């Protein structure tokens with residue numbers, strides 16, 4: 001949601017903070033700010049916009065000091081304004097804080113603090129942390145005990161870092177990520193490894209409610225009662241440092257193009273762990289599958305192939321709804337959670353609920369050090385590298401591929417994923433070659449008001465995913481519909497201004513889809529077919545390569561939809577990497 005960074009050490013802090021914030025900007029990009037401590041004074045600069053723009057305007061990199069904190073915001077409480085941008089000062093400007101998450105009891109705390117004479121300058125829930133710390137620090141001038149008292153008062157999920165005018169940096173977390181990067185010159189404290197991976201691969205992952213204090217040259221971690229605790233140093237993957245756009249104009253386009261290479265290698269290093277997954281799945285009575293957004297669409301396909309081919313009883317539940325439908329989950333169940341980030345609050349809530357019911361938890365994540373991976377009984381990684389574009393693209397095809405691999409293993413190769421992997425990789429390359437043609441189609445759809453995406457059976461989740469990509473990247477209203485449901489209502493929406501995309505590779509669902517296409521065409525809509533087989537009903541045809549093993553088609557047919565959504569964003573003048581109102585990692589519920 002928001003990104004947090006702090007550093008204390010020998011280096012000039014401001015350029016480090018700006019660089020780190022650029023790397024973590026995908027977490028939130030409404031506004032930016034940094035605070036540095038220079039000669040016993042805290043200086044704050046902040047503004048609305050993305051890191052590059054605000055840095056250009058305010059020259060953030062050019063602030064003195066060897067300790068400081070920084071933040072990029074995804075607004076939850078309070079509009080997107082300079083006054084609501086972080087860092088937030090306390091009354092005396094002697095400390096400043098940056099925060100990610102939601103302080104649920106901020107109104108109560110605010111009232112109490114206002115009654116004590118504190119003056120609030122923003123509309124955020126976060127500012128309350130600065131004033132609470134100030135209040136408790138005034139009592140004993142002891143930052144450790146002020147942190148303990150402050151954290152005990154906070155309700156909700158949070159990670160925050162505070163900077164004090166004496167140069168101390170301290171922080172704590174509760175259900176939001178916060179980690180330390182250890183460098184020869186000092187320490188980073190960050191909400192994401194990407195905040196410091198350019199400088200160090202040595203990380204300490206703080207546990208929930210840990211309190212960390214970095215003063216002069218030492219770092220101390222305490223439990224919520226103030227007892228010192230040891231947290232081990234973990235070595236994280238250096239490859240994460242390579243996050244540039246290469247020859248591409250946007251991360252989203254780069255990530256779309258990376259897909260063949262990712263699908264080629266996903267899972268191959270993890271055969272033992274896949275076997276362990278398979279054993280757990282085989283021994284469960286029911287497998288519940290969950291995820292949010294794109295990851296949920298992968299869960300839908302997982303259900304289809306698990307139940308139809310591996311003959312394992314599977315149910316899907318969207319993570320945000322999971323807590324309302326817990327009946328049937330017990331110690332004979334397995335919950336398989338999909339999440340690129342491994343930090344999605346709805347997913348973590350679903351997992352915790354399932355654990356309380358006695359279920360075993362498996363997860364498929366991109367970030368092996370994520371909260372989800374760490375609370376799972378076993379996890380597999382999709383290893384697609386950092387996905388910076390807010391729209392999930394390569395993580396989806398990687399999740400799908402790994403899922404196919406697992407199910408193929410469960411049904412002794414019946415799915416044909418393993419033996420057809422190279423054919424699939426070649427087909428993905430071929431599908432990417434249609435990019436220019438799809439760009440042309442996006443031009444034609446520039447003024448579309450509504451786009452409907454239809455699919456049946458295993459292609460229905462891809463219709464949902466295609467519609468999600470279009471709305472997220474181009475702000476055009478798009479809806480994924482199960483093709484058979486059309487005549488039960490949605491057909492009423494269709495007229496000469498409608499565009500309908502039919503995801504229709506030539507399989508057992510194909511004839512029914514062609515019949516639906518005729519019904520739509522009779523109402524004047526423009527039909528766009530995505531298929532390996534042309535048909536006269538399509539006004540616009542996007543050809544995908546033919547492959548014999550048609551159960552794998554979802555991994556291919558999503559590519560033209562991703563490319564279309566990407567080019568729709570360009571023709572609509574939208575930044576595809578950073579769609580409005582969204583953030584890559586949704587760590588609030």
Ligand code: M6R
Pocket residue numbers: 292293294295338339340341342343344347390391392393468469472584585586
């Ligand atoms: O990190 P996760 O996979 O848990 O994220 C889940 C969703 O927030 C995510 O897939 C979202 O829907 C994407 N922006 C879609 O492109």
